[in-house]
């Protein structure tokens with residue numbers, strides 16, 4: 237494992253937490269490596285008739301607590317290292333939320349905006365054909381991630397069902413409702429993060445009315461979360477997407493920005509070429525400037541590695557809720573901690589998505605479908621229970637919420653691994 241890799245950086249968090257848990261050396265050793273990784277070449281016939289080969293990955297990091305579980309990312313930066321570290325995070329996220337899953341992840345290296353919808357469909361089906369022997373309802377279950385959505389999940393489930401010659405909705409979650417998807421899955425990550433924020437901020441006497449928020453990433457998750465927060469009185473003062481951001485100290489009108497963003501696909505374009513510019517005075521800012529704003533709450537909801545040693549000392553927020561996976565590098569963590577900034581980790585904050593994926597899989601297997609009230613109620617309960625448990629561990633050991641989350645997950649993972657037998661078990665005389 238190269239030291240500069242994302243996975244090496246991710247596993248530093250594991251080392252910090254290991255001091256506080258009592259698990260066998262066997263379990264620790266196993267958790268350092270992904271269980272299995274496949275790399276596939278996917279041929280795609282482009283609309284112009286030419287052939288292009290794309291590189292795809294699926295990594296099952298661990299399946300001790302249940303089948304692998306995790307999304308599929310379409311992005312130009314997708315690499316095996318990135319997919320392995322995302323699969324590592326899924327392993328800890330599922331254990332933290334007490335879902336009966338291991339962790340997995342997949343991805344294709346591509347620029348999704350450069351392909352037509354038909355090309356994307358053929359590529360998604362090609363990906364499933366290439367990895368079909370590696371996945372399954374009881375083996376490894378797919379879901380959406382960056383630049384994939386319910387439509388893509390529908391194609392994937394359909395392709396897998398064609399290969400298996402039976403309808404197998406449980407192999408993919410995050411599907412369209414009409415194909416066995418769950419109510420509430422599309423908003424689940426935002427609703428889960430909202431619940432974590434509302435559970436934790438009162439512990440610091442931080443009420444919504446006195447709280448300013450900046451959100452980096454105005455995709456499905458970031459935009460919906462910004463809306464939920466502004467609805468209950470938080471002042472969302474800045475949002476950004478890959479093109480850049482906007483800042484208005486008096487607060488932004490999130491519902492109208494969401495509407496314009498959906499129609500024009502870019503914040504700057506919508507903001508400055510439409511009437512929204514007239515609704516509220518705002519400043520155009522870069523993504524980097526957004527991170528450095530003096531706000532109470534900063535929400536990175538875009539890519540990994542946004543806060544690093546390069547910019548950690550410029551962060552002025554009091555609380556950071558990681559809605560993206562891995563937005564803060566491990567060396568930036570200690571700089572933030574020294575500045576007294578509280579970081580709430582990705583594996584807890586963004587776990588709402590996989591939690592409702594679990595509910596979807598349960599519904600697919602039982603054939604009995606839940607109402608959106610039932611889904612949201614169960615989601616809120618589970619998020620609150622695991623957030624409170626993580627908070628108690630942080631208090632008990634005097635550690636950060638990130639270390640507490642890893643301790644909590646490691647205890648569950650270690651117990652499951654040790655139940656399969658350790659060296660002590662085999663050496664015992666009985």
Ligand code: GLU
Nearest residue numbers: 306307379381589590593
């Ligand atoms: N891609 C999401 C995540 O990183 C959801 C995964 C899932 O639903 O399996 O948590």
